Amino acid sequence: MNKNNYIKTPYNQPFILNRADPYIYRHKDGAYYFTASVPEYDRIILRRSDSLLGLKHEKEITVWEKHDKGVMGAHIWAPELHYANGCWYLYFAAGAAEDIWAIRPYVLECKDEDPMTGVWKELGMMQPFDEYTFRDFSLDMTVFEHKGSWYCVWAEKVSSGKKISNLYIAGLETPWKLSTEQVTLSSPDYDWERIGFWVNEGPGVLKHEDKLYLTYSASATGECYCMGMLSIDADGDVLDKNAWKKERLPILKTNQEKGIFGPGHNTFVKADDGIKDIMVYHARRYDEIEGDPLYDPNRHTYLMELGWDHATPIFDAENNIIAKDC
Structure with a gap:
């Protein structure tokens, strides 16, 4: 497929069907890798392609399956593929077979060159810095490198009172162990973050010129699901909550006219030209959901080319893209 072979979509045409919490990683050799939550929440899948849009039609393989009992036995959610220190890492959330809501972050490691065919070793739960x-x-752990150091961001509910989901950040000692105490980055402060549940989750990090942007998802997972954003100067201390600026309004939300419902849980990747910033996110094409939205299988992966107004990213569903042969 021609690497530039894409068109703008009629807004609500998905890139990959039935794949929520999508994550795309571009390796140093230019290859793209795709992973996401599957509707069964029982395994971790990968796709690989020489081009971003080629991921749509590539064969999908299972690299890991949930346990029959014990931890990592239920709700396999939001996997992310990263590469650090010459090894591959998969970060994901999982419950226990006997306690499906005991959701915690876990790490897999692959030391082989090819993560599609290599051996994945379970490293267990991400190791904390302290007992808190x-x-x-x-859940929803992501990691990023900044000025030679690695950091991770994740969502966690407070353990007393109303179960509010905050975003936290910490340094990394190794890809599987924190090096600092956790710092609260964001709490659901605004009305649009408190619909159904009080939630900040699904962080995604974008670097652009001299700033870092951290997007996140808010509220329950139905039509009210939407995205907010934090930003910080690249020279700022990312472990200092006060150095981050939080946007007062959501940056992306349901647009009934364009047929985009409940957009969220996004990440960012460079286009094949290495210049354009592409946002990868999920959404539905309807809002009438029977039962718990969490178990509705029709959250699909979308791609959106970001616009820029000086140092401000522009999120517009008119910039959704798909391959021409879709």
Whole structure:
């Protein structure tokens, strides 16, 4: 497929069907890798392509399956593929077979060159810095490198009172162990973050020129699901909550006219030209959901080319893209 072979969509045409919490990683050799939550919440899948849009039609393989009992036995959610220190890592959330809501972050490691065919070793739960971290419902962990140091951001519910989901950040000692105490980055402060549930989750990090942007998802997972954003100067201390600026309004939300419902849980990747910033996110094409939205299988993966107004990213569903042969 021609690497530039894409068109703008009529807004609500998905890139990959039935894949929520999508994550796309571009490796140093230019290859793209795709992973996401599957509707069964029982395994971790990968796709690989030489081009971003080629991921749509590539064969999908299962690299890991949930346990029949014990931890990592239920609700396999939001996997992310990263590469650090010459090894591959998969970060994901999982419950226990006997306690499906005991959700915590876990790590897999692959030391082989090819993560599609290599051996994945279970490293267990992400190791905390102290006794306060990952004690309650914790998920949606992402990691990023900044100025030679690695950091991770995740969502975790407070363990007393109303179960509010906050975003936290910490440094990394290794890809599987924190090096600092957790710092609260964001809490659901605004009305649009408190619909159904009080939630901040699904962080995604974008670097652009001299700033870092951290997007996140808010509220329950139906039509009210939407995205907010934090930003910080690249020279700022990312472990200092006060150095981050939080936007007062959502940056992306349901647009009935364009047929985009409940957009969220996004990440960012460079286009094949290495210049354009592409947002990867999920959404539905309808809002009439029977039962718990969490178990509705029709959250699909979308791609959106970001616009820029000086140092401000522009999120517009008119910039959704798909391959021309879709």
